[in-house]
Amino acid sequence: NAGHGMAWSYYFGYLKLILPNFDARVKNWIDENAPKSMYSPKLHILVPRSCYCYPSLNDADSRITIAGTPEPISASRAGTIKRLYKNTIYKIEGKTEEDTYYFVAEYATPVLSLYEMAESDEAGLSADEKLNQMKQFYTTLSHILSVNPEFVQTCVLVPYDDKLDEDEVR
Amino acid sequence: NAGHGMAWSYYFGYLKLILPNFDARVKNWIDENAPKSMYSPKLHILVPRSCYCYPSLNDADSRITIAGTPEPISASRAGTIKRLYKNTIYKIEGKTEEDTYYFVAEYATPVLSLYEMAESDEAGLSADEKLNQMKQFYTTLSHILSVNPEFVQTCVLVPYDDKLDEDEVR
Numbered sequence: 001n002a003g004h005g006m007a008w009s010y011y012f013g014y015l016k017l018i019l020p021n022f023d024a025r026v027k028n029w030i031d032e033n034a035p036k037s038m039y040s041p042k043l044h045i046l047v048p049r050s051c052y053c054y055p056s057l058n059d060a061d062s063r064i065t066i067a068g069t070p071e072p073i074s075a076s077r078a079g080t081i082k083r084l085y086k087n088t089i090y091k092i093e094g095k096t097e098e099d100t101y102y103f104v105a106e107y108a109t110p111v112l113s114l115y116e117m118a119e120s121d122e123a124g125l126s127a128d129e130k131l132n133q134m135k136q137f138y139t140t141l142s143h144i145l146s147v148n149p150e151f152v153q154t155c156v157l158v159p160y161d162d163k164l165d166e167d168e169v170r
Numbered sequence: 171n172a173g174h175g176m177a178w179s180y181y182f183g184y185l186k187l188i189l190p191n192f193d194a195r196v197k198n199w200i201d202e203n204a205p206k207s208m209y210s211p212k213l214h215i216l217v218p219r220s221c222y223c224y225p226s227l228n229d230a231d232s233r234i235t236i237a238g239t240p241e242p243i244s245a246s247r248a249g250t251i252k253r254l255y256k257n258t259i260y261k262i263e264g265k266t267e268e269d270t271y272y273f274v275a276e277y278a279t280p281v282l283s284l285y286e287m288a289e290s291d292e293a294g295l296s297a298d299e300k301l302n303q304m305k306q307f308y309t310t311l312s313h314i315l316s317v318n319p320e321f322v323q324t325c326v327l328v329p330y331d332d333k334l335d336e337d338e339v340r
């Protein structure tokens with residue numbers, strides 16, 4: 001089914017490529033740009049219940065601002081030569097450098113596809129089925145990460161109820 | 171099902187972002203780099219029956235060589251700021267510039283995920299089911315493109331029987 005396939009495609013086409021040594025790349029960026037601040041070395045993958053994913057985390061919460069980009073990964077895949085995979089470092093600013101907290105986060109992009117499918121008349125995905133597929137995606141992805149122990153220290157799934165109704169989004 | 175979901179996600183998360191004005195970006199590259207040569211302004215999306223996608227088209231056929239990259243698309247999506255979407259221009263060289271043919275092509279990335287799922291014991295996709303999902307993907311994607319007339323001039327699906335057995339691939 002869709003959610004199951006999206007989780008495996010997300011693993012093979014993305015996580016498997018970027019998670020090796022992810023924590024080291026984050027640490028390098030912190031050492032060069034914010035050596036006195038607090039940070040998390042993991043990729044935080046947000047899974048909102050509504051499946052709605054803002055373009056930037058700053059749109060979801062104005063206390064979260066864009067800080068920078070760790071070294072990207074370049075890989076030739078399926079005919080696209082040197083495709084670029086990059087992430088965004090965000091921060092929550094405190095009064096001092098020591099109080100400021102840096103972290104890498106993004107929404108699970110396949111979940112945004114589920115949202116767009118449910119919004120489109122053509123794709124034929126009901127609101128109930130959207131939620132069902134999102135849960136399938138989450139369950140499958142949790143399983144994949146749990147059997148890949150090296151990813152436990154570089155990645156964390158963050159499901160949450162964002163309480164957004166389709167009618168409230170924009 | 172997986173193939174149906176992958177086709178819609180490929181449309182919402184990729185084709186919808188890169189196909190607008192795709193032909194203009196290819197023409198710009200040709201005008202600057204190979205003004206005397208023949209070329210196709212469309213994105214050629216390869217859908218091999220085995221679902222196996224080489225990293226580069228040159229690996230599949232040594233007469234096809236890498237020529238360059240048209241201007242990439244940058245878009246902030248699902249928390250990744252200014253994510254880069256780029257394509258590869260390939261060429262088949264003739265004796266002269268006039269005889270050389272340039273084209274943009276790549277494999278349909280979701281199909282590679284189906285291949286990797288079938289190769290992995292964990293993902294639980296049989297060889298028969300892989301072929302079935304690939305056909306679902308192709309049928310759904312053909313439908314999506316046919317109801318978006320502006321994409322007819324910027325994109326062409328290229329299904330073919332590559333006669334590759336799992337045992338023969340490396």
Ligand SMILES: Nc1nc(=O)c2ncn([C@@H]3O[C@@H]4COP(=O)(O)O[C@H]5[C@@H](O)[C@H](n6cnc7c(N)ncnc76)O[C@@H]5COP(=O)(O)O[C@@H]3[C@@H]4O)c2[nH]1
Nearest residue numbers: 009010013014084085086109110179180183184255279280
């Ligand atoms: N050829 C090609 N070039 C691209 O730049 C590209 N970007 C996406 N896609 C394909 O479109 C579809 C929708 O993409 P989405 O972003 O929702 O899911 C993506 C996304 O959640 C994640 N991912 C892949 N590359 C990146 C990336 N650079 N940054 C963040 N996430 C990424 O992993 C999923 C699977 O990726 P692919 O298996 O490469 O195929 C995708 C997918 O089939 C692409 N295909």
